[in-house]
Amino acid sequence: MRLTIAAVGRLRPGPEATLLADYLDRFARTGRAIGLPRVSLAEVEAKSGGMAAEAALLARAVPAGSLLVTLDERGETLTSPQFAGRLGGWRDAGRDATFVIGGADGIAPDLRARADLAISLGAMVWPHMLVRVMLAEQLYRAATILSGGPYHRA
Numbered sequence: 001m002r003l004t005i006a007a008v009g010r011l012r013p014g015p016e017a018t019l020l021a022d023y024l025d026r027f028a029r030t031g032r033a034i035g036l037p038r039v040s041l042a043e044v045e046a047k048s049g050g051m052a053a054e055a056a057l058l059a060r061a062v063p064a065g066s067l068l069v070t071l072d073e074r075g076e077t078l079t080s081p082q083f084a085g086r087l088g089g090w091r092d093a094g095r096d097a098t099f100v101i102g103g104a105d106g107i108a109p110d111l112r113a114r115a116d117l118a119i120s121l122g123a124m125v126w127p128h129m130l131v132r133v134m135l136a137e138q139l140y141r142a143a144t145i146l147s148g149g150p151y152h153r154a
């Protein structure tokens with residue numbers, strides 16, 4: 001199994017980068033014992049061409065055969081245990097998953113239409129750099145749920 005976050009923009013050093021690294025490290029440490037791999041981050045930037053050019057770069061960052069999971073405010077809202085269940089199912093089936101986060105304009109409709117799953121973090125729109133952090137936290141939470149750890153108390 002391979003897990004990738006493919007995202008528009010380069011995250012500069014700062015609070016979001018610190019939090020992202022922290023949650024991805026925690027995920028790697030917790031996930032190691034339960035067959036979950038370290039998450040790779042693929043950042044893309046289009047010098048011109050807007051959303052369509054970004055979509056082409058994002059699509060290229062999705063490994064062949066990987067599930068395409070978009071982060072999209074119009075998508076499905078999952079509980080954390082439901083998300084953990086999806087992640088565990090992909091692991092058990094030996095599937096790769098790539099989480100795609102758009103830029104300021106969002107993800108181009110043709111790429112959104114190809115998603116195997118679209119996950120909403122709520123109806124409000126969040127800054128894309130914060131969405132990376134929120135996704136990483138949910139991945140860590142999911143790993144603790146799958147491993148029976150105490151982090152997720154609900």
Ligand SMILES: C[S@@+](CC[C@H](N)C(=O)[O-])C[C@H]1O[C@@H](n2cnc3c(N)ncnc32)[C@H](O)[C@@H]1O
Nearest residue numbers: 071072073101102106107120121122125126128
């Ligand atoms: C600033 S938002 C762009 C919003 C844009 N209006 C759109 O149509 O998607 C940048 C990216 O952050 C992610 N994002 C923002 N809010 C989100 C939410 N509530 N749920 C899931 N992803 C979100 C999406 O991947 C989005 O493409």
